C-alpha cells in the first residue's frame with residue numbers, strides 16, 4: 001500500500017515537473033510581456049487532497065518564484081498551521097502564474113489562457129478532492145460569474161460548499177482582505193477548517 005502511494009506521488013511529481021518545464025517561459029498571454037520575472041507555478045504536495053488557489057503572484061512571489069510568501073502568504077501559512085496543516089500537505093497556486101503589473105487584477109483573456117494551460121492541468125495531475133479558492137477571481141473560474149443568479153460576491157458565498165464535477169469547491173476570502181478586515185479572520189479560519197475536513 002505504502003509502495004503504491006509512493007509510486008503515485010512520484011508519478012504526479014514527475015508530471016508536474018514536466019508541465020512546469022513545458023511552460024516555464026510561457027508567452028501565451030499578455031502577462032508574459034508586462035514585467036514578470038518568473039512563472040510562479042505553485043508548490044506543495046503533488047498528491048494533495050486540497051488545492052488552494054489564489055489570484056496571481058505579487059512582487060515577492062514573482063522574485064522568489066514561490067506562491068504566497070508575502071504578508072498575505074504568511075497569514076495563510078499561519079492559519080493552515082492553526083488548523084493542523086503544513087504548506088507541504090496541500091498544493092498552493094494561483095489562477096494566473098505571472099504577476100500582473102502593479103498587482104492589478106488579471107484580465108479575462110489572461111485568466112482563460114492560464115487556467116486552460118496550467119491550472120486545469122495541475123488539477124488533473126494532482127486529483128484533489130477539494131479546491132479552496134481565495135478571493136473572487138478563482139471563485140469565478142470554478143463557479144462562473146453568477147451564483148443563484150447573482151454576481152459572485154465573496155461575502156455572500158464564502159464558506160459554502162459547491163460541486164464542480166468530482167471536485168468540491170469552497171470559496172473564502174483572499175488573505176489580503178483579512179489583513180485589512182481583521183474581523184473576518186474567524187470566518188476565514190472556519191472556511192479553511194471546512195476545506196481541510198472535506199479533503200480528508
Ligand code: SF4
Pocket residue numbers: 023026027028029030031032039096097098110113114117118
Ligand atoms: S499568466 Fe499563464 S498563460 Fe499568461 S504568460 Fe504567464 S504562464 Fe503563460
